[in-house]
Amino acid sequence: MTRPYAEVIGDPIAHSKSPLIHGFWLDRLGIDARYEQCHVTPDALAGYFDARRADPAWRGCNITIPHKEAALALVADKGGIRDTIGAINTVFRDADGELTGTNTDAGGFIAPIADVDLAGRPVVVIGSGGAARAILFALARIGAGPVTLLARNALKGAALLSHFGLQGAVKPLDAPLPPAALLVNASPLGMTGQPALDIDLSPLPDDAVVYDIVYAPLETPLLQAAEAQGLETVDGLDMLVGQAALAFEIFFGSAPPRDDDDDLRRLLMS
Known part of the structure; x- marks a missing residue:
């Protein structure tokens, strides 16, 4: 069976600390999965989601600049995010197998x-x-x-x-x-x-x-x-870690070990 994975997408994306955060939690919990970054330009966004729909190992993605509003039109909106926040930062495969958007930024x-x-x-x-x-x-x-x-x-x-x-x-x-x-x-x-x-x-x-x-x-x-x-x-790490924790549980079905936040912050600042 292919190893499950999630990722963060954006343009640019090299600066993202999300792989460090999710990788830290996966390691601490002993979950056999991976979390990566993927550079996706605006004109490649629709194709990205089309490709991930066909990949059973893909658990979802976090979304950063500049795709948070554009991605809403490309996935299901079962939580009514379009009429409330109007932007998504997380997409996951739901129980029906559909790619669904949500927002953990708030x-x-x-x-x-x-x-x-x-x-x-x-x-x-x-x-x-x-x-x-x-x-x-x-x-x-x-x-x-x-x-x-x-x-x-x-x-x-x-x-x-x-x-x-x-x-x-x-x-x-x-x-x-x-x-x-x-x-x-x-x-x-x-x-x-x-x-x-x-x-x-x-x-x-x-x-x-x-x-x-x-x-x-x-x-x-x-x-x-x-x-x-x-x-x-x-600082920005507080919001980054907070929204990541909510997304981590969506992707991998386990709450992250927030008692280890001090260790995580030291890693992110090293």
């Missing part, structure tokens, strides 16, 4: 800040892509807001706030920050190979949390600036 995002009371408190989100959709969904569920969305496309940003029923405003990426309890970078800005995120954090109050979902590099200039200002920070 749960992965909220886990590290679950003890922060954001109900009715102002939040700033940078970006309007697939990751931002999951984050806005999560913020709406916990009653956060108003939300200031910094985005290149004002119309797209306004549509997102409306879709999630969030009060707030859309401003350009270079707009000054308003005071906020939480600032989230949900864009690729600051990622290795991408332009830097140049933003003045001085309007944020002393108890604000700055959360950067970028994890390559792990200590982004945004987080460095926040730490220099004495603000609490959350």
